[in-house]
Amino acid sequence: MELRSRLQAVAKHNLRTLRDAPLAELSGSLGDLGTLLPLMIALSIGGSIDLASTLVFSGLANILTGAFFGVPLPVQPMKAIAAVAISQKFSKEETAAAGLIVSFAVLLLSVTGLLHWLHRVVPVPVVKGIQVGAGLSLAISAGTSLIQPLGWHTPALDNRLLAIAAFILLILTTLFPRVPYALSIFLLGLLLAATQPSKTTTGHHSALWHPHPFVPSKSTWLPAALSASLPQLPLTTLNSILAVTSLSASLFPTFPPPPSTTSLGLSVALSNILGCWFGAMSVCHGSGGLAGQYAFGARSGASIIVLGSVKLLLGLFAGEAVVPVLQRFPKSLLGVMVLAAGVELAKVGREVSVPAEDLWARAEREFGNGEDREGREEKRARVEREGRERWMVMLVTAAGCLAFKNDAVGFVAGLGWHYGLVLKGWVEGRRRVRLERREEEGEGLLRERE
Structure with a gap:
């Protein structure tokens, strides 16, 4: 009954949001296309x-x-698997094997409750650091891979001038947030792609979807696990589950309730366990996609339900025929969309600690006007120190993710820095206790002598 009530409440929320702001929901549904389309x-x-x-x-x-969670959770590629598959020219069997290995591992973590345990023990600054690292990585990728290789005037319909114009439009939309930026840019990109002649003759044709299930051969599992699944697993558990849970709670503090780590893990696992056998791309949720879709106006699950319906119809009735058009989509426009999504994700880092003014106000309330000034100053100093320490943990985590291009390295670095600070605080506390005991013993001896 609880599940039924949740689904009914989410459905009402989705319909109400779509009715009140249809353009914003439609625009927000396209906020993650900058990550999805290129890969x-x-x-x-x-x-x-x-x-x-x-x-x-x-x-x-x-x-x-969208129907179950009620928030615009993205369905995006597993980036590590996609990168390895592209660089090493994986076959469909190898790509499927890599995705299935990660999915079964996530399923095991979910049903055993280990994901919930990870959510409790991983410090918030580490999770925020992973999100900031992912956001900055998206922004860097937008510049180096999509925009920088373009010329100033060539190609005629895809160059740096077009990227600058799209970026100026992005700035203007901050003054007019109801303007559906992503929708406008996507439609413009489709128009420009349709006007360009096809550069390839791959023989794609429109046809109904004919599923061809297969089982990866034995020889594909081990290479796929070592080269693609191993780097993808920490990325999925950290950025696609833990970070998404945290970001959802930040973006939607009232309703709908943020997805749990277990439900997200099951969602990721089942999506791939069903699709990889048919050659579908390995997918997951991601904090970057959630931030991008939120930035472009999505506020409910209705946005991705609309997107999913379009993708489903394209897959059933267009199939491979859409490849030539998507291949010609301007990289300049994609680059700006990726940049915007990356900046939106990196912004969550500002919430890693409470602003100093709020901390001081809290200290005043806790101590009250009757407390001595020395106590209030000590409280302020302590909370400010804690804020700085949380910032450092977040920055170390983000730096590790960016420097090594591996979320697992950033996670270990941030976790080590956090517990190093915890150990430092414990040592200083023990030292303070010993000093206080010595002072008390000294005062006792003085009193005895007197």
């Missing part, structure tokens, strides 16, 4: 995934996710 296109052209199956199963995942 999906590259994987499909390289033969590492089946595009039609990817659209069908990721579309279904969008619809079910």
Whole structure:
């Protein structure tokens, strides 16, 4: 009964939000396309995934996710697997094996409750650091991979001038937040892509989806696990589950209730366990996609239900025919969308500690006007020190993620820095206790002598 009540409440929330702000929801649904399109296109052209199956199963995942959680959780590629598959030219079997290994591991962590335990023991600054690292990584990728290789005037419909114009429009939308920026940029990109002649003759044609399930051969599992699944697993558990839980609670503090780590883990696992057998791309949720969709106006699950419905229809009735159009989508526009999503994600770092003014006000309330000034100053100093320490933990985590391009390294670095500070505080506390005891013993001896 509790599940039924939740689904009914989420459905009402989705319909109400879509009715009140349809353009914002539609625009927000496109906020993660800057991450999805480049990887999906590259994987499909390289033969590492089946595009039609990817659209069908990721579309279904969008619809079910929006209906169950009620927040604009993205369904995006598993980036580590996608990067390895593209660079090493994985076959569909190898890509599927890598995704299935990660999914079964996440499923095990979810049903055993270990994900919930991780959520309790991982410090908030470490999670925020992973989010900041992911956001900055998106912004760097937008500049180096999408915009920087472009010329100033060539190609005629995809150059740096177009990127600058899109960025100026992004700045203007901060003054007019109800303008559907992502929707406008996406439609413009489709128009520009449609006007350009196709550069490839790959023989794609429109047809109904014909699923072709398969089982990866024995020889594909071990190489896929070592080269792709191993780096993807910490990225999925940290950025796609723990960080998403934290970010959802920050963006939607009242309703709907933030998704639990267990439910997110089950969602990621089941999405791939169903789709990878058909050559679908390995997908997960991600804090970067959530931030991007929120930045472009999404406030409910209705946004990704709309997106999922479009993807499902494209997969069923267009299939591989959409590849040539997506391949010609201007990189300049994609780059600005990725940049905006990265900045939005990195902004969560400002919440890692409470502003000093708020901390001081809290200290005043706790001590009251009757307390001595020395006590209030000591309280202020302590809370300010704690704030600085949380910032350092977050920055060390983000730096580790960026320097080594691996969330696991950033996680270990941030966790080590955090517990190093905890150990330092414990040592200083013990030393303070010993000094106080010595002072008390000295005062006792003086009194005895007197």
